[in-house]
Every structure is written in structure tokens, then in C-alpha cells.
Amino acid sequence: MRSGYKAIVNAHIVTPQDLGVPLAGEHQSSVRDIKNATLLFADGIIIDVQQGPVDLPAGTEIHDAQGCLVTPGLVDPHTHLIHGGSRENEIEYKLKGASYMQIHNAGGGIASTVRATRESTKDQLVKKGLRILDNMLALGVTTVESKSGYGLSTREELKSLQAAREAEIKHPMDIVHTFMGAHSVAPEYQGNRTGYIKHLIQEMIPAVAESNLAEFCDVFCEKGVFNIVQSERILKAAAKHGFKLKLHADEIVSMGGAELGAKLNVTSADHLMAISAAGIEAMAKSQTLAVILPGTSFYLRKEYAPVQKMIKAGVPIALATDFNPGSCPSENMQFILNLAYLYLRMNPAQILNACTINSAYAVDRATTLGSLEVGKQADFVIWNSDNLAYLVYRFGTNHVKQVWKNGCKVVEEGRVIYDQIS
Ligand code: NIG
Numbered sequence: 056m057r058s059g060y061k062a063i064v065n066a067h068i069v070t071p072q073d074l075g076v077p078l079a080g081e082h083q084s085s086v087r088d089i090k091n092a093t094l095l096f097a098d099g100i101i102i103d104v105q106q107g108p109v110d111l112p113a114g115t116e117i118h119d120a121q122g123c124l125v126t127p128g129l130v131d132p133h134t135h136l137i138h139g140g141s142r143e144n145e146i147e148y149k150l151k152g153a154s155y156m157q158i159h160n161a162g163g164g165i166a167s168t169v170r171a172t173r174e175s176t177k178d179q180l181v182k183k184g185l186r187i188l189d190n191m192l193a194l195g196v197t198t199v200e201s202k203s204g205y206g207l208s209t210r211e212e213l214k215s216l217q218a219a220r221e222a223e224i225k226h227p228m229d230i231v232h233t234f235m236g237a238h239s240v241a242p243e244y245q246g247n248r249t250g251y252i253k254h255l256i257q258e259m260i261p262a263v264a265e266s267n268l269a270e271f272c273d274v275f276c277e278k279g280v281f282n283i284v285q286s287e288r289i290l291k292a293a294a295k296h297g298f299k300l301k302l303h304a305d306e307i308v309s310m311g312g313a314e315l316g317a318k319l320n321v322t323s324a325d326h327l328m329a330i331s332a333a334g335i336e337a338m339a340k341s342q343t344l345a346v347i348l349p350g351t352s353f354y355l356r357k358e359y360a361p362v363q364k365m366i367k368a369g370v371p372i373a374l375a376t377d378f379n380p381g382s383c384p385s386e387n388m389q390f391i392l393n394l395a396y397l398y399l400r401m402n403p404a405q406i407l408n409a410c411t412i413n414s415a416y417a418v419d420r421a422t423t424l425g426s427l428e429v430g431k432q433a434d435f436v437i438w439n440s441d442n443l444a445y446l447v448y449r450f451g452t453n454h455v456k457q458v459w460k461n462g463c464k465v466v467e468e469g470r471v472i473y474d475q476i477s
């Protein structure tokens with residue numbers, strides 16, 4: 056017999072329906088909307104989602120949502136969570152007109168965060184990671200992807216991945232771990248990109264695979280970073296070592312990144328601000344999801360990805376923060392929803408699907424996460440609103456009333472209340 060039944064009653068549940076594949080085209084706009092709903096769960100797993108008051112098992116712990124909106128916990132499928140330092144010193148250059156790539160090429164940008172990350176101890180990275188995870192949780196995120204990529208040597212990349220793993224053990228958040236040694240050429244290999252790629256393939260990828268600290272491998276495919284041929288070589292080597300694949304594609308320059316992602320059937324191709332018509336077509340024919348990062352467009356003051364064209368072509372869309380110290384220094388998923396509404400012109404249902412079920416697909420967690428359906432994990436948010444449109448319209452305020460993770464309340468009125476496991 057099950058014990059520990061809990062129920063949220065009097066809820067306005069809006070949830071994706073998992074169709075077994077990422078939601079694309081018309082499906083991207085369809086949600087299940089249940090007023091006066093009851094959500095029953097036990098041992099962290101959803102047992103029932105019903106309209107109206109239902110007969111609850113004896114002894115069920117009942118929580119009244121008072122008509123508030125309840126959605127699945129948000130899944131942020133693209134962050135550079137673990138890094139040392141910050142880059143507010145770049146604002147001056149940005150405002151004088153220096154581009155992201157000019158700062159990068161002048162030894163600022165990623166290289167400066169690599170220095171700060173290498174100077175941090177693992178424990179410092181864990182501590183900083185935990186603080187950010189608390190912020191994310193308080194904002195309604197219950198699962199996050201975390202990339203390494205500011206270490207750029209075997210030892211330093213493993214340090215970052217280990218820090219993410221330790222933070223995950225201490226925190227209620229689920230973390231999906233990604234190795235991104237191909238984020239930039241390591242300082243030791245300046246002027247010797249080929250040498251660094253060889254080192255990545257022959258040493259770093261096998262060592263990270265051996266460590267079991269990462270599930271995905273990601274590459275920054277961009278003009279001046281890794282080109283199409285190099286990105287393909289790195290991703291194929293990673294696949295041979297058992298990694299699932301992701302790709303930073305067509306972020307700044309349109310160079311066929313989306314086409315490469317589709318060709319390799321990567322789980323997700325991310326950014327896509329400069330995707331071409333051919334790239335959209337290639338992605339629509341593949342299994343690859345598009346992870347769109349409007350916070351980066353906002354912060355780099357660049358074009359937004361052509362999401363409406365992609366939805367029309369049948370490409371499933373997920374949304375993420377891209378939280379990192381250079382191109383999107385914010386972990387606020389709620390702001391991403393506001394940007395998606397205003398600048399990607401997505402409707403509230405498309406947005407909800409993009410930051411729950413589709414983002415769960417983008418990190419290969421859709422069998423357990425991303426929708427409030429029987430058998431899935433009881434990860435959900437009770438919002439200070441009775442409807443979904445309000446969330447995407449009203450910006451700059453944290454709308455979270457409560458966050459529940461694995462069937463336990465972990466945030467109350469914006470305050471994190473779990474006991475940290477030390
Ligand atoms: O996703 N594109 C590459 N990586 C990050 C930026 C990293 C940084 O500037 O530190 C991004 O935009």
C-alpha cells in the first residue's frame with residue numbers, strides 16, 4: 056500500500072500533454088487547461104490529475120491552491136552554470152560599439168572567464184553554483200542543464216563538472232550535465248586550433264567519458280571558434296564515446312550550424328538567431344529540437360531567432376536562459392517567457408510547452424518531466440496568478456507562490472525553504 060499521499064486541490068492546472076515526441080507545429084500551441092483541478096501524488100510521483108474535487112485516499116495531506124495557476128516546474132535546457140567571476144567590465148566596451156566577437160578575439164569574453172574559473176577552487180565553484188541554483192528554483196525552475204566549458208583542459212573541465220555534480224547532490228534541483236571543452240580554444244593552444252581539437256578528441260573526450268560526469272557534449276560552432284568541419288569531427292568523436300549531442304549553432308553568423316545539427320541528429324541545436332531557410336528546412340526533417348535563447352538576443356542587442364518561421368515549418372521549439380557571464384548574465388527563466396511573448400511572438404501556450412515538455416525533450420528527460428501527467432515526477436509551480444497569459448505579460452516580478460520538487464515544497468513566496476544536505 057502507498058503511503059504519503061498529497062493533493063493540491065482547487066488548482067487551475069495548465070499543462071502540456073506529452074505525445075511521446077517534442078511538440079511541433081500546431082501541437083506547440085495546444086495545452087490541457089483544467090480549472091478547479093486536483094493533483095494527487097505520492098512518493099514524488101503523480102497519481103491523478105482530475106477536474107473537480109475527487110475522492111482522495113484516507114490520510115491524504117491536502118493543500119489548497121486557492122484557484123491559482125499550477126504548471127509543471129520549468130526546465131531550463133541551456134546554461135553555463137559553473138564559472139568563476141563576472142564580466143561587468145565589458146559593458147564599457149560594448150557601449151562603445153565593440154561586438155561580442157571583438158571582445159572575444161581581444162582576449163576578453165570567454166577567455167577572461169576561463170582565467171577566473173581556473174583561479175577558483177572547486178569548492179568556490181560549488182558555492183557559487185548553489186547560490187545560482189537557489190535563485191533559479193525560487194523563480195520556478197526545477198531542472199537545469201549545466202555546461203562546463205570555462206576550464207578548457209582535462210583537469211579544469213573535470214573540476215567544473217565535478218563542481219556541478221556536487222552542487223546537484225546538495226540541492227533539490229535536477230541537473231543535466233554537459234561537457235563543453237569545445238567552447239573556445241584553450242589559452243595553451245592559441246594559434247594552434249588544430250592541436251587543441253586533436254587534444255580534445257584524443258584526451259579530453261575520453262577522460263570525461265571515463266569520469267561519467269557528463270551525459271551530453273556541446274560545441275560552439277561559430278565563425279572564429281569551431282567551423283562546421285571541426286564541429287562535426289568533435290561531435291562524432293563524442294558520439295563514439297557515448298555522449299548525446301548538442302550544438303551552439305548559427306548564433307552570430309549563418310554558417311550551416313543548423314544543417315550540421317540536423318545531419319548528426321543532435322538532441323538540440325541551440326541559439327539559431329542567424330539560421331538560414333535551408334537550416335530551418337533541414338531541422339524540420341530531423342529529430343532535432345531548436346533551443347531558443349531570447350535573453351542572449353536581448354543582451355547582445357541582436358536579432359531574435361525566426362521562431363514563427365520555424366514553428367510553421369514544424370520545428371519543435373524549446374526556450375532557455377543561456378545563463379552565462381558574457382552573453383546573458385541572467386538566470387531568470389520568467390524574463391525569458393516575457394521576451395518570447397513580445398519578441399518571438401509566441402503565444403502563452405506555445406511558451407509554456409517550450410519551457411516545460413519541449414525543454415524536457417531537449418535534455419532527454421521527457422519520460423519523467425515536463426508535464427503534469429500520471430506517472431511523471433511531481434515537479435510543479437503554484438503561481439501568484441490565476442491564468443497563464445498574466446505570467447508572460449507581467450515582467451520584472453517573481454510570480455512564484457510555491458515550488459514543489461519531487462512532491463516536496465521547496466519554495467514558499469519566493470523563499471527557498473529546503474534543508475540543504477551538507
Ligand atoms: O551561449 N556562445 C557561446 N557561449 C555562450 C557565451 C559564453 C560567454 O560569453 O562566456 C553563449 O552565448
Ligand code: FE
Nearest residue numbers: 133135303377
Ligand atoms: Fe550558450
